[in-house]
Amino acid sequence: MFQMTPKSSISSQLPKLSRAGEQLKSMVQLPGPFAELPRHPILYNHFSPIHPLPSLSTPSQRPKQAGINIYAKREDHGAPLACAGNKYRKLEYIVPDILSPTPTYHYHEHHPTTEKLNGPATILVTEGAIQSNHTVQVAALAHTLGLKALVLLSRGTGGGLLASHDQDAFVSSGNVQINRMLGAEVRVLEEGDPISNDANPVLEELRTREERPYWIPGGASLHALGGLGYARAAFEIETQERELNLKGSGQFDYIFVACGSGSTLGGLIAGFKLGEPAITTRQIIGVLNSPTKPRSYHEARVLTFARRAAELIGFDGKNRLESEHAIITDDVRLEDRFVGTGYGILDAETKEAMEVMANSEGIILDPVYTGKVARAMMQWVREHEIQQFARQRELDEVNVLFIHTGGQAALGAYADVI
Known part of the structure; x- marks a missing residue:
């Protein structure tokens, strides 16, 4: 069982956020070629919110343990249309x-x-x-x-x-x-x-x-323009990081997102590569949700999507290997331990993760994608890699972002198993 931290014990360690619904003042600033690509606004004219998950976060216990501050980016609150989620961001382009x-x-x-x-x-x-x-x-x-x-x-x-x-x-x-x-x-x-x-x-x-x-x-994802929306989202997240005044490194050190068809993850990789310097310690973890294909299949697919998006937004992610923006196989990190027995099949462990999120933070996940992402993220917090990451970089605090891509409308079809 994932152990929840009492909110009162860490509330002082998380940054103060603006009132719910208050629009962030900054706008996404895209580099030239990317900014010139045509886009039809579907999302709200403010960013999808990022807020802390204090019950799931852990306080710093120096010198042995870094604090882990967990946040959620609410793509399920990103658009005014039905069942808001990550696809609207893709469809804008x-x-x-x-x-x-x-x-x-x-x-x-x-x-x-x-x-x-x-x-x-x-x-x-x-x-x-x-x-x-x-x-x-x-x-x-x-x-x-x-x-x-x-x-x-x-x-x-x-x-x-x-x-x-x-x-x-x-x-x-x-x-x-x-x-x-x-x-x-x-x-x-x-x-x-x-x-x-x-x-x-x-x-x-x-x-x-x-x-x-x-x-x-x-x-x-297979649409030629499918990765552009989440390349843009990377710049949005960078803007929000600055406004949130994050502790530790000042950025989200780990980002967990579902990897189904693949272009959400691929777009994020391309966007962060374009927007950040050559040396970055940010870890983007794509959580696979289906055992149908091996991890190597998805790695190759995501790499293709990332490079295709890279070419469209202004750099050649495949051929310019000497470039600080080159996208290589090591940029694609996939977690495949939580795929379960099949796509769309809700297993007991994912159900438990959904219940933890609902009971601790009042956030409803879906059984196909975000439930498995939350389960993976919780497991990574339990394990030692994030703490090792903090020690190697001498960080007292690590910031983790969970991207909520929506999907709750499917819950009605799972009423007999939830």
Whole structure:
């Protein structure tokens, strides 16, 4: 059981934060090429908040133990649209292409084409697991843009459905229900349906109906612009660090974030590489949430996404190895001990981490992503690496950031196991 620290014992060690809802005064300052990339605002016009988690933090016990100050960045509070979460940040850089008279990245990744749409998109098409958070955010975006939305949900993706005691409820509640409330057309694909791997027949069907479909792959990671939102988030976090006046190193020494499709982590890596000097001690830990593929697969994938984002924001993260901004394999750090038995399957240990967060901090996590990230972060606090990190750098305090990427709407589908 993760031991919670009484709030009163560490409250004096955490910086004073502004009142809830008070806008930070600083704005993100991006370097030239990055600042010039088109972006359609979806998020609030203030940063998603960062606040301390005092019950999970540990005070300094000098000289033997450094204090560990844990914070949360609330991406689930980052946008006014339905079920706010990390996908809206990605979609901000995709919308300008969606609305372009000649969209460039509208095609399905299995069949790249140079064929242009003969005008702006009229319908957004995307896919995911039954309880996909991404599909909800695409559906909400479509509504605000005056576009239609088609959501393809696959029964064969992940194990959440198979582990459910009430499969009918699982495919009709939670995010599925919200997709329908948002006006999206929802198609539930049976396991083995070829459309789960190649949606081109669906896109062609829409074209015959004189629609102009725009394909957004699951998680937006395979989209050419999918990493830009979290490259920008890195600069946002750096700005917040300065305003929070963090102790110790003055930065978040460890950042824990979910790694599913991969571009959230890849974008963060690229953004921090561009914004920080050559020598940085910051550790960005991507927590894998599925055992379907080995860690090496995800490492290569995240590295690709990070380098692709790097090229778009103004530096070549692959070829300029002599550069202080070069992105190398060591920049991708993945934690794969907490993947559980399958994507979307809630195990007892992750459930316990969710309960700890709810009971200690009043924060609700989701069973697919953030629950596993919180479990990993708590384990890292228990273990010795963070303390060793502090000793090597002679730090009395270490600052840890947990990025809450949303997903709580899926909880309704897990009512029989939570």
